[in-house]
Amino acid sequence: MYEVKFVNLVEPVIQAPEAESDPVICACMGVKASTIKMAMEVGNASTLDEVNELTQAGTACRACSCRIERVLAGFPAQCGPCSLCPACGVISKLCQCA
Numbered sequence: 001m002y003e004v005k006f007v008n009l010v011e012p013v014i015q016a017p018e019a020e021s022d023p024v025i026c027a028c029m030g031v032k033a034s035t036i037k038m039a040m041e042v043g044n045a046s047t048l049d050e051v052n053e054l055t056q057a058g059t060a061c062r063a064c065s066c067r068i069e070r071v072l073a074g075f076p077a078q079c080g081p082c083s084l085c086p087a088c089g090v091i092s093k094l095c096q097c098a
């Protein structure tokens, strides 16, 4: 009798670290960027409040609000300035005032 062995040829040998492809945006609530993007695509979330409501991201310490705003604006969450514009209070990277 023959013995049949199955080999998984689909699973990649090398994978990018999870943190690089889908970073955690909100550490308090454990929400990843993919969840926020899903809230945008499926739930039509377009504001921080809507993301807060749909995902619970940003509903505890709120330290991640900047990263959520960056994801909403289509920027990478983990890079770029996240300070607030002293004139308008909007995140500097997203600020439209001069």
Ligand code: FES
Residues within 6 Å of the ligand: 025, 026, 027, 028, 029, 057, 058, 059, 060, 061, 062, 063, 064, 065
């Ligand atoms: S890190 Fe998102 S609410 Fe604290």
